[in-house]
Amino acid sequence: MFRLLILVALAGAGLLALPAFAAVVTTFSLDTNDPSNDDTFSGPVFTSTLELGQPYLITISGTWSYWGAAGWGTWTGTNASDVCAGQAEELPQILSPGVTNGPVGMDPEYAFAWINGTGTLCPGGSPIGSPPLHLASLQISLDGGSTWQHLEPIDKAYNPEHSYQYLVVGLGSPAAIGMRLLDFPTSDNYGVFTATVEATDAGAFAVGNGKIVDVSGNEAYLRLVNNNRRGPSRGLLKYEDETGMKIRADSFTAVLVLKSTNTAYLTGNAFVNNEPGHSFLLIVQDNGNPGAGNDTFRLDVDGVTIANGTLTSGNFQIRGR
Numbered sequence: 450m451f452r453l454l455i456l457v458a459l460a461g462a463g464l465l466a467l468p469a470f471a472a473v474v475t476t477f478s479l480d481t482n483d484p485s486n487d488d489t490f491s492g493p494v495f496t497s498t499l500e501l502g503q504p505y506l507i508t509i510s511g512t513w514s515y516w517g518a519a520g521w522g523t524w525t526g527t528n529a530s531d532v533c534a535g536q537a538e539e540l541p542q543i544l545s546p547g548v549t550n551g552p553v554g555m556d557p558e559y560a561f562a563w564i565n566g567t568g569t570l571c572p573g574g575s576p577i578g579s580p581p582l583h584l585a586s587l588q589i590s591l592d593g594g595s596t597w598q599h600l601e602p603i604d605k606a607y608n609p610e611h612s613y614q615y616l617v618v619g620l621g622s623p624a625a626i627g628m629r630l631l632d633f634p635t636s637d638n639y640g641v642f643t644a645t646v647e648a649t650d651a652g653a654f655a656v657g658n659g660k661i662v663d664v665s666g667n668e669a670y671l672r673l674v675n676n677n678r679r680g681p682s683r684g685l686l687k688y689e690d691e692t693g694m695k696i697r698a699d700s701f702t703a704v705l706v707l708k709s710t711n712t713a714y715l716t717g718n719a720f721v722n723n724e725p726g727h728s729f730l731l732i733v734q735d736n737g738n739p740g741a742g743n744d745t746f747r748l749d750v751d752g753v754t755i756a757n758g759t760l761t762s763g764n765f766q767i768r769g770r
């Protein structure tokens with residue numbers, strides 16, 4: 450109790466760095482409606498500087514429309530009357546203030562519905578392909594707007610909840626993180642994106658081992674030792690499947706541990722069957738004890754998911770304060 454009181458007192462005095470005791474570093478939002486039409490982007494908006502070399506998880510959510518509300522026709526109760534492909538939603542998750550909002554067919558990564566007469570998507574009223582269609586309209590800057598890129602989400606698949614997560618590593622002062630949306634004109638859009646930026650909980654780390662059935666149906670075993678501290682991330686990853694395929698890493702380039710979701714994200718370079726230079730992403734979630742039937746992990750190597758599921762034996766733990 451005494452220690453807790455000291456922490457509360459220090460926090461009240463503003464003496465504690467926020468990332469050490471709260472995973473959420475900052476939240477910010479982008480209104481896709483930009484009335485000025487002065488360039489080919491909605492925004493940009495900027496928020497805090499990300500610390501050099503520190504990993505962050507960015508979650509971006511929301512729905513929006515390329516077109517003015519009238520373009521969707523009237524809402525029939527199940528869909529908008531002028532939709533030629535997909536299933537629109539009646540209103541954005543977050544309305545743009547001060548303008549007329551209507552049906553939406555886009556989120557941060559995908560177009561999931563589009564309207565008649567929209568040239569490239571519905572020429573002559575016939576859709577090209579079927580929704581959802583991946584977009585690359587949302588751009589992120591990690592260096593205060595000097596450079597912009599469309600980031601690959603951790604889960605690339607369309608999410609009907611319209612929320613996507615991205616792992617980034619900070620570039621340090623004075624660069625701030627920013628967000629903008631490629632479109633023109635921007636004055637007919639509506640819908641707001643929200644972005645939440647989370648940093649690792651200082652002192653938290655992931656450890657454990659367990660078996661899983663991989664995406665090919667083979668049994669595989671993972672052992673993870675992580676002792677994440679500021680600076681280079683020490684630890685060990687060993688993975689072996691029943692065919693004898695071995696993956697090993699002796700360190701991590703980025704480790705992000707969130708106590709709020711009991712999830713650890715680890716990236717680095719691994720040896721695959723003793724061959725170096727393979728990038729990996731490991732996501733471990735500690736859902737309690739025992740690990741079997743509860744804990745999960747996902748392992749991507751060179752951008753391909755090779756295992757993703759729930760432990761059949763073993764246990765992973767997210768530890769630390």
Ligand SMILES: [Ca+2]
Pocket residue numbers: 514515516632633634635636637638
């Ligand atoms: Ca537009």
Ligand SMILES: [Ca+2]
Pocket residue numbers: 735736737738739740744764765766
């Ligand atoms: Ca566990």
